[in-house]
Amino acid sequence: xxxxxxxxxxxxxxxxxxxxxxxxxxxxxxxxxxxxxxxxxxxxxxxxxxxxxxxxxxxxxxxxxxxxxxxxxxxxxxxxxxxxxxxxxxxxxxxxxxxxxxxxxxxxxxxxxxxxxxxxxxxxxxxxxxxxxxxxxxxxxxxxxxxxxxxxxxxxxxxxxxxxxxxxxxxxxxxxxxxxxxxxxxxxxxxxxxxxxxxxxxxxxxxxxxxxxxxxxxxxxxxxxxxxxxxxxxxxxxxxxxxxxxxxxxxxxxxxxxxxxx
Amino acid sequence: xxxxxxxxxxxxxxxxxxxxxxxxxxxxxxxxxxxxxxxxxxxxxxxxxxxxxxxxxxxxxxxxxxxxxxxxxxxxxxxxxxxxxxxxxxxxxxxxxxxxxxxxxxxxxxxxxxxxxxxxxxxxxxxxxxxxxxxxxxxxxxxxxxxxxxxxxxxxxxxxxxxxxxxxxxxxxxxxxxxxxxxxxxxxxxxxxxxxxxxxxxxxxxxxxxxxxxxxxxxxxxxxxxxxxxxxxxxxxxxxxxxxxxxxxxxxxxxxxxxxxxxxxxxxxxxxxxxxxxxxxxxxxxxxxxxxxxxxxxxxxxxx
Numbered sequence: 103x104x105x106x107x108x109x110x111x112x113x114x115x116x117x118x119x120x121x122x123x124x125x126x127x128x129x130x131x132x133x134x135x136x137x138x139x140x141x142x143x144x145x146x147x148x149x150x151x152x153x154x155x156x157x158x159x160x161x162x163x164x165x166x167x168x169x170x171x172x173x174x175x176x177x178x179x180x181x182x183x184x185x186x187x188x189x190x191x192x193x194x195x196x197x198x199x200x201x202x203x204x205x206x207x208x209x210x211x212x213x214x215x216x217x218x219x220x221x222x223x224x225x226x227x228x229x230x231x232x233x234x235x236x237x238x239x240x241x242x243x244x245x246x247x248x249x250x251x252x253x254x255x256x257x258x259x260x261x262x263x264x265x266x267x268x269x270x271x272x273x274x275x276x277x278x279x280x281x282x283x284x285x286x287x288x289x290x291x292x293x294x295x296x297x298x299x300x301x302x303x304x305x306x307x308x309x310x311x312x313x314x315x316x317x318x319x320x321x322x323x324x325x326x327x328x329x330x331x332x333x334x335x336x337x338x339x340x341x342x343x344x345x346x347x348x349x350x351x352x353x354x355x356x357x358x359x360x361x362x363x364x
Numbered sequence: 365x366x367x368x369x370x371x372x373x374x375x376x377x378x379x380x381x382x383x384x385x386x387x388x389x390x391x392x393x394x395x396x397x398x399x400x401x402x403x404x405x406x407x408x409x410x411x412x413x414x415x416x417x418x419x420x421x422x423x424x425x426x427x428x429x430x431x432x433x434x435x436x437x438x439x440x441x442x443x444x445x446x447x448x449x450x451x452x453x454x455x456x457x458x459x460x461x462x463x464x465x466x467x468x469x470x471x472x473x474x475x476x477x478x479x480x481x482x483x484x485x486x487x488x489x490x491x492x493x494x495x496x497x498x499x500x501x502x503x504x505x506x507x508x509x510x511x512x513x514x515x516x517x518x519x520x521x522x523x524x525x526x527x528x529x530x531x532x533x534x535x536x537x538x539x540x541x542x543x544x545x546x547x548x549x550x551x552x553x554x555x556x557x558x559x560x561x562x563x564x565x566x567x568x569x570x571x572x573x574x575x576x577x578x579x580x581x582x583x584x585x586x587x588x589x590x591x592x593x594x595x596x597x598x599x600x601x602x603x604x605x606x607x608x609x610x611x612x613x614x615x616x617x618x619x620x621x622x623x624x625x626x627x628x629x630x631x632x633x634x635x636x637x638x639x640x641x642x643x644x645x646x647x648x649x650x651x652x653x654x655x656x657x658x659x660x661x662x663x664x665x666x667x668x
Contacts, residue, residue, distance in 0.1 A: 105435045109417070113438060120468035127465065128456055200452025206418060207446035208469035208517075209438055363418055364379070 110359040111213035111352075121205065121218025122225070125191075129226075140230045144179035148172060148234070151298060162300060165329045172238035173325035174297030176252060180231035180259040181317055184223040185288055188267035189280045192219045196271065202362070212362065216355045220264045227260025228253070235328070244328035251327045255343075259320040262346035266316070269350040272357035291317045296325075316346040367394045368427070369521050369552040370415065375424030377410055377576070384410050385421070386576040392554055392569075394520070397547050399563040399570030400556040403662055407576035408556035409449060412525045415554070416441060429521060442470065445514030449525040449556075451506045455499040459490055459509055462498055463516055470517040480516065487542065488512035504535025511542060522546065524555040528562060540565055560655035572661050579661050584654050591660055592652035595632050599625040599639070600646040611638050619660075626656070 112118060129136060152168030159167040195201035205215050235249045235256070270283045292298065294308060295318035301309055312318045319339040326333035333339075370392040377385040385407045392398040400408045413419040415428055417437020426433040431440040453462050463484060467477035485491045488508040493501060498509065507527070514522060527543070528536040543566055547553060557563050563570050564584045571581040580587055594616060599607060604620045612618060614634040615627040629635045632649050639645060 106420075109434070109438070117471070120465075120471075123468060124454070124465045127461060128454070131456060199455075200448070200450065201454065203448065204452040204466070205469055207416060207441065207444075207448065208466070209442045209471065210469050211438060363420070 106359065109211050109213075109363060110355040111211065112217045113209070113211045113214055117210050117214035118218035118221060120210065121215055122222050124201075125219070125222040126225075136226075137229070137233075140183045140226065141179070141233055143182065144175040144230070144234050145237070147178070147298075148175045148237075163329065166243070169238070169243035169329060170300075170325070171298060172234070172243045173328040174295075174321055176231045176234045176238070176256060176328070177259055177295075177317055177320040177324050178292060178297045179234050180227035180256045180320070181263045181288070181291070183230040184227035184260040184264040185267045185283075187223040187226050188219070188264050189271055189274075189283065190277070192223065192268070193271040193274070193277065193280075195219070196358070196362075206362070212358050213355050216268060216351065216358060220261060220268060220351060223264035223267070224257055224260035227263065228257045231256030231259065238328065245330060248327045248330065252324050255320060255323045255340075258340070258343045258347065259316070262316045262320070262343045265347045265350040265354070268354040269357070272354040272361065291315050294318070296321050314342075316343060319343050319346075368392070369394045369396070369429060370398070370554060371425075371427040372411075373425045375411075375414065375421045375426060377407070377414065377419065378422050384576050385414070387424070388573075388576065388578055389424075390571050390578065390581065392552060394552050395547070395550055396568045397543075397553040397555070397566050399567035400554065400573060401558065401560070401563055401570055401658060402556075402573035403558060405575070406573040408558075408573060409525055410576075412523055412554075412556055415523055416444065416446065442517065443520045445517065445519035445522045447507075447510050447514050447522065447524040447527050449529065451510050453498045453506060453509060453513070456497065458495050458497055459485070459501070460494045462509060463513060466513045467516045472516070477516070480518075484512040484515060487515065487545075489538070502535070504531055504538065507531060507535065507539060508542070511539065515546075519551070521552045521554070524553065526556055526558070528557075528559065536562075560653065560658050564654040572658060574662050580657070587657045588652050588654060591657045592628055594628055594630040594652065595649055596652050596656055597625075597627040597629050597632055597635055598648040598650070599627065600648075601644045602642065607639075611635050614638060617660075621659070626659075628652075628656075 148171060152171045156167035162170040202215055206212065232253060235244065235252050238244045239246045239249050270280065274280060294304065294312045295315045296312065297317065301312045301318065304312065319342040323333060323336065323339045368391055373389050375385055375388045400411060402408050410419055414421055414426060415433065417434035417440065420434050428440045429443045433440055454465060457465065460481060463481050464474065464477050485494055488511060490505060490509060490512065493505060498506060501509065528539050531539065540562065543553060567584060569583050572579050582590065600623060604623065604625055607625055608618055611627060614631065615629045617628045619626045627635055639647060
């Protein structure tokens with residue numbers, strides 16, 4: 103029984119790096135297109151909504167609407183970058199391209215692979231979120247020092263969403279199922295988590311749901327700092343994000359073991 | 365290191381209610397080339413997966429390179445090179461990058477990997493393709509790269525699942541030649557195949573499987589002697605049933621496959637005399653091969 107856990111868990115603290123480096127090498131070949139793809143969406147939201155809707159909204163929580171939105175987009179870009187990396191690219195490597203199969207023939211365990219993929223997805227999320235934060239700071243919507251504080255939160259957000267998406271791909275029989283995750287989980291989360299308007303605008307029950315959303319926890323950490331305020335319940339939000347990063351990781355590793363090592 | 369590379373004892377595997385491997389036992393000595401032969405669905409690939417710890421047997425014991433599998437399969441895999449049934453190279457990478465990335469999975473440093481890459485490229489006859497993208501290589505080249513990749517960790521044991529399926533004859537012969545080179549350098553090989561010529565050329569010993577059970581085991585020549593033991597006459601054309609009644613007294617066994625008669629005849633001349641003067645018959649006499657053994661054991665009309 104014990105060896106099943108051993109096969110599903112990382113064998114040591116560094117094996118995952120070989121998987122990360124494989125993905126990094128593949129990414130370097132298409133880095134420009136990949137960055138453009140990842141950043142275009144949050145930038146369009148930021149400037150489209152920020153400047154257009156911003157005129158109607160006026161000030162929110164003591165800041166311009168675009169500054170309010172920028173913090174939401176930092177978290178959102180991390181969410182989408184690691185979610186899409188996982189549900190499309192990782193799923194392809196796991197099921198169709200035989201990449202995982204080839205790795206499982208070496209001394210790596212399934213846990214090493216999952217950790218390597220997670221860390222890679224979180225890296226892409228980190229790149230996306232950081233770039234948006236730098237753009238916001240360059241345009242004067244946030245203080246430069248706040249960007250430094252935001253970096254670890256962006257990375258943690260990336261981990262949490264990669265981990266959740268890993269759970270989805272461990273269960274999904276094919277690509278067709280990911281649309282459910284996108285439309286029923288990711289998109290509603292954008293509106294329930296205070297990314298584009300304050301959670302306080304939601305009916306009470308939705309506010310309670312929002313408290314459990316990883317995106318809301320991430321935004322609650324990022325926004326106050328970018329707007330030059332002190333956040334509330336910092337430890338709680340970090341704890342929630344850690345939980346979303348860690349629990350689905352173990353669960354998905356177990357599910358992958360059942361799926362691939364029959 | 366003991367001289368036993370692989371040992372299976374009473375290994376059984378069920379998928380649902382379906383018995384895929386049924387009480388299988390065999391031993392492969394170090395330095396030996398051992399073949400697992402059987403029709404599609406005989407359980408060959410499942411056995412290969414079990415050797416790597418990727419599928420858990422429901423009963424029985426497996427030892428690979430002295431280690432119990434799957435309990436210590438991770439450690440065992442450090443000494444194994446795998447050539448899977450379907451190429452799973454990274455198509456967007458170059459030949460060299462594929463080797464680099466794979467070496468890292470074994471914990472090798474970039475320097476260590478770069479030190480062995482020239483030898484592997486030479487072995488695979490891919491020196492001129494080192495910086496080509498794998499997606500642009502021919503099927504034979506991809507297969508050779510997969511073989512080179514399997515050697516990156518300098519394994520003692522190679523596990524190959526149908527190493528030449530889908531290759532043209534030229535590419536196949538080149539792979540066989542490379543495998544004989546590896547055997548000469550002391551590697552142990554276990555390969556699955558439904559390709560009898562491959563098994564006859566490469567394997568020291570082999571085991572024929574049908575529905576997960578071992579139905580014969582031995583060296584190719586011993587099996588040919590044991591199960592056939594005489595020349596084979598193939599007769600094509602004419603009415604098989606009529607011909608059978610004509611020649612039956614002069615042959616050990618006679619089988620029909622499609623429109624061809626296979627006669628196992630200790631005295632081929634007697635058969636020829638019976639057929640003399642019959643127009644429209646094509647007669648071929650040849651020494652027995654492993655294919656005859658395989659078809660005798662698994663039935664000529666198997667794959668219908």
